Amino acid sequence: MTRASIRSLALIAALAGATAATAEEIDFGNMTPDQEIAFGIKVREYLLQNPQVIMEAVSVLEQREADQMAAADEQLVSDNMDALVNDGFSWVGGNPDGDITIVEFSDYRCGYCRKAHPEVQELIESDGNIRFILKEFPILGEASLTSSKFAIATKIVAGDDAYKQVHDALITLGGAPEEPTLKRIADSLGLDADAIMAEMESDEVTSRIAATHDLAAKMQINGTPSFLMAGEMVRGYVPLAAMRDIVGKARAAN
Incomplete structure (x- = not known):
């Protein structure tokens, strides 16, 4: 103020x-x-x-x-709910039939996204009844965009499990996501690095990133991480205890 x-x-x-x-x-x-x-x-x-x-x-x-x-x-949530939880291409993890849905807009080069990553994982794994939707939202420069392209291309070429492995590798990556590094990640996971690299510049990858950026603009999201937690917008990093509190209150209200 x-x-x-x-x-x-x-x-x-x-x-x-x-x-x-x-x-x-x-x-x-x-x-x-x-x-x-x-x-x-x-x-x-x-x-x-x-x-x-x-x-x-x-x-x-x-x-x-x-x-x-x-x-x-x-x-905003009401107006854009279908795009938030049912866009047809974002990765869905946790319990797909969970009674609580969490959506995260994330950037691989964002320090607070990296900080939130293990805590979000702990919440989902320890709860067991949360559907988690991850949206690729690169906003911090070329390295962010390259990382998201690689992750999305992996999902298209190799599927959801491979995407999750690549996501976890990228969110903890210490160096820049240069081509040799990305190929090394793919090779270490037994993935077809050449196919993934070729897919990165496809129209499908570009359109998915554009769609998420368009949704973020409609939701007035301009930073990462940003969450939809049990129908509530949460803008910025939230510690594990606070996330559990939000989930608990949502369940109690229902």
């Missing part, structure tokens, strides 16, 4: 306290310069005597903004 916003809130809060004391003396719609000065002095006095009012007003405003954002996100 900006300092200007806080100052505005302070004035509004002060008005509430000062108005009762001055309403009979001042016509607020037609104050003279002297009345404005007097009123300003009363505002200052009120704030100095009741500084907690500023934080109370800030808290109310922040909660109102959070409620508005949650309502907007809820509408």
Whole structure:
């Protein structure tokens, strides 16, 4: 929140306290310069005597903004639910018939995506009743795009299991995803490296990435990781305990 916003809130809060004391003396719609000065002095006095009012007003405003954002996100989810959970090409793991669905928009070069990776895995494996959908959302430059192309091409050429293995290798890759490195990953997993490399520049790979970028724009997602957790938009990294809390609350609500 900006300092200007806080100052505005302070004035509004002060008005509430000062108005009762001055309403009979001042016509607020037609104050003279002297009345404005007097009123300003009363505002200052009120704030100095009741500084907690500023934080109370800030808290109310922040909660109102959070409620508005949650309502907007809820509408975005409703409008784009089919594309989020049923695009026909994103990898689906965990329990495909789970009672909770988690969708992650991820970038292989994103530090917080890498941090979230083992925690998301732990959540899915320990829960056993979560459907997990992974969306390739490269936004951090050419290395991100190359990694996603390689992963998607692997899925097309070799299937879901191979994709998951490649995904896990790329999300923990220390160096750049250069061609020799990608071929080495494919070879180590017993995959056809040449076929995968040839598929990377296909129209199908390009269209899948474009579709995910289009969906992210509609969802107003501009960072990674971003999640849809049990119908709730969660923008940014979430620790394991918080993810479990979201899942638990969603189940309790149902």
